[in-house]
Amino acid sequence: MAIYREKDIFERRNAANEAKKALLERFKAKPAADDPAVLARQAERKAILAAREIREAEKARLKQERLAREAIEKAEREAAAEAARIAAEEAAQAEARIREAEEAERIARLLADEAERKAKRDARYAARKARTGRTPPGFTGR
Known part of the structure; x- marks a missing residue:
């Protein structure tokens, strides 16, 4: 069986120092800001950003046109x-x-019919009274 050996303080300190050195080496290996590769990447990023802004502006313009068209259609429908x-x-x-x-014509017809019936009835009544020779009081004989 292998003997398990616990790391002591010196080994841990050495590992931390080596990690710091590796990080420093990686940082030092970074190209400078005026390096042609860095400048090319920056130019590419700027071109991508400009293209994105153009696409977003076109998208916003199309959206505004669509909203205006929908508003006009809604106004026309209303x-x-x-x-x-x-x-x-x-x-x-x-x-x-x-x-x-x-309805007014029907009512007028009804009233005219009623007046005509009343006139006929009064005429019959007057004729009957004339045959008997008597006139009722207040009868004018219309």
Whole structure:
């Protein structure tokens, strides 16, 4: 069986120092800001960013056009609905006027018929009274 050996303080300190050295080496190995590869990557990033901004601006413009078109269509639909509502109201009012006129005509006909029946009845009554020779009090003989 292998003997397990616990790391002592010196080994841990040496491992930490080696990690720091490796990190420093990696940092030192970074190219400078004026390196052509770094400048090329920066130019590429700027081009990508500019293209993205152009796409976003185009997308925003298309969205604004779509919203404006939808607003116009909505206004047209509302105007058509309002015109249809007004036409329906006018048709209902015209129909109501026609019904009222027909009702007034029917009432006038009923009143005329009633007056005619009354006149005939009064004539019969007057003829009967004339045959008997008597006139009722207050009868004018219309």
